[in-house]
Amino acid sequence: MILEKKKMFNDFATSKGLRSTRQRDIILDIFLSTHQHVSVEELYLKIKSSNLGIGHATVYRTLKLFTEAGLAREILLHDGQTRYEHVVKGEHHDHLVCTGCNSIIEFEDATIEKLQDEIAARHGFLIKSHKMEIYGLCANCRS
Amino acid sequence: MILEKKKMFNDFATSKGLRSTRQRDIILDIFLSTHQHVSVEELYLKIKSSNLGIGHATVYRTLKLFTEAGLAREILLHDGQTRYEHVVKGEHHDHLVCTGCNSIIEFEDATIEKLQDEIAARHGFLIKSHKMEIYGLCANCRS
């Protein structure tokens, strides 16, 4: 799994003529070791606390590369910070976002995805990506 | 239609003990005269070009009031600017966003909305709002 992701990035780097650097290796390692929905700052701090000095700019730049390489997805919730999550090949999910405790529940719904395709087709629209977020209170925060 | 919106804001203002000001009247007029999905900056410039001096801060503040009053909805696309659209009572729609020409197509799908409710219910989640955006190329930009 992790090796597969590393290979994926390697292939991407090769195809784009990117160089292999210490920083990119470290950032990839740490990104792969995180759970879902990490903000750039969280990653930066995690790297910092490992006594590995890497600059902010490099973390930002590298996460964009991961996104381009298809192994990360950018998520913009309503907290003013860009977050990244892992892309699992052949999977897609959307989010229930709790405004009480900021927790995120993931869900998949094939019917919704199909309806989206139909709507797009009806408008001659070519889908590249989509996002769907449901905001509200999770079971815990309701009570 | 426009009178109805003005009354709506008036009622809201009264219920909140807000004062009636020249600035709020102007911003409401201009907001109601726009089409969908205006950014704060666009509104600000429109006001400025009408030779009516109103500060940035006031435009930001007032649009939040409109949102609270239920006559505007905040939209966050991927261009780093908050936009606002008109709320039509009893209606809801989502967006197809063209990454080629930045145009936006609106659509409604009752089945998707119902599926969202079901998913939320399944997780004991109480929905407050949701957003769904499909990104890609519109019919024009495809060709």
Added chain:
DNA sequence: CTGATAACTGAAAATGAATATCAAAAGCAT
């Protein structure tokens, strides 16, 4: 291995949207 070249890094500065500050102005009740 060596040197040339182009890519990469990161500290620091810049950007840009949005918010906070606060003194002056304006609305409203009496």
Added chain:
DNA sequence: ATGCTTTTGATATTCATTTTCAGTTATCAG
């Protein structure tokens, strides 16, 4: 009109992200 409270807006501030650019490093031809 008076007095009190809200509102405004120029300005400063915040904060995430991007840009700059000089120094560093990876890669590759010789």
